[in-house]
Amino acid sequence: MSKRLLFCLGLLSSSVLHAEELSDADIEGPSPWQSEVEFGYQSHSGNSSSKSLNSRLSAEYTSGRYRVNGEWKYYLLYKDGDEDKRQSTYDLQGDYKLGKKSYAYSSFKGYDSKYSAYFTDYTLSAGLGYQFTNTETLVLEGEIGPGFRYQEPNLDEIDDDDIIFPDTVHEAIVRGNLAITWKPIKSLAIGTEFTIVAGKSNIRTDNEFSVVNEITDDIALKIVHNRQYHNKVPNGLSNTDSVTSINLLFLF
Template sequence: MSKKLIFSLVLLASPAIYAEEFTPSDDNEEAPPSPLQTEVEFGYQAHSGNTDSQSLNARVGAEYTEGRHRTNGEWKYYQLYKNGEEDKNQQNYLLQSDYKLGSRTYLYGNYAGFSSRYSSYFEDHTVSGGFGYQLFNTDSLLLEAEIGPGFRYQEPNVDEIDDDEIIFKTQSKKPSCVVILISLGIC
């Protein structure tokens, strides 16, 4: 009977003895960083005086990195009212996916878009893909150069185009021979 009692006590006490072994310590262990990084910005300004103006801007950005793949996207919105009438209304879009080939080289696919009611173009969209190279990469500065073929679509705003501008009043659907993108990011 004493052997059964001792065996039972050991079984009951064993989780308490080994509990410390399974509890993560906060001293040196850190949780791995999340592969998803997000940013949200929102701003509003109102001015009054000789002219009254109100502006609204918003930005949403996200980056997902796992293994050799990196995907990032961004949406920006800006709206401006002057004296009660809308003066600007524009949106910018960016979506890019990269695949690392080496420590500094990568292949990329990119979409960049712009929509506006009051600029020279209602729509301006570019799709490209190609080769990228990280020229400089530190904690505070990222400089990359990218080159590759692409296609660009533009829809001009004929109401905003003057005779002295270099923008033509016909709709442009010409494929670009080479789109050269250089991105500079300061962290």
């Protein structure tokens, strides 16, 4: 019995010594990086009625109290076989955790287009965010803060005497954002995000509703409806531009 006991103790001690030799690099944990690539088809309504192809890239890095995410969207629109529209949207945001549910954020959003009320719309903002709930099935976050907006108006003529407001905008704004993601089942995610940017010249609201259905662990089908609203536009133009897209989403 004593020989067997000594043999077992020897095996146990050698295992402990080997475990102590492992460094943090030897232990694999979840990656702090998450990235997505999207391709899809869009149909437009509002000031434009057409079809287009679109693409999207996004990445997020989370480490400790810090979270940084960036997104770039681009689509090219054709009419009668000729290039007719181009649009790019880019977002960059950094968050720093202040408490269990609260965080500070800084945000930049850029929007370049050839068919909406403004060619260029840039927004800088910083403020506070709060996670009302953050579980595997439901995430609800809200943000509010001051910022600055720059807009270059679209001077293309709609009719002979009907153009967009000719003034370039440089102004202080207040930005608010509310984002909700609900996962009723593991393979299905339903989300909506509402953003309002209010300034002296105009109030702009953006609303996105999305449904993501996982096909495999790395591929999903995503349906998105975006709606953009300006409270003031010239006569003859719609206040709302909307985009509906059906995309294949690749997860990395």
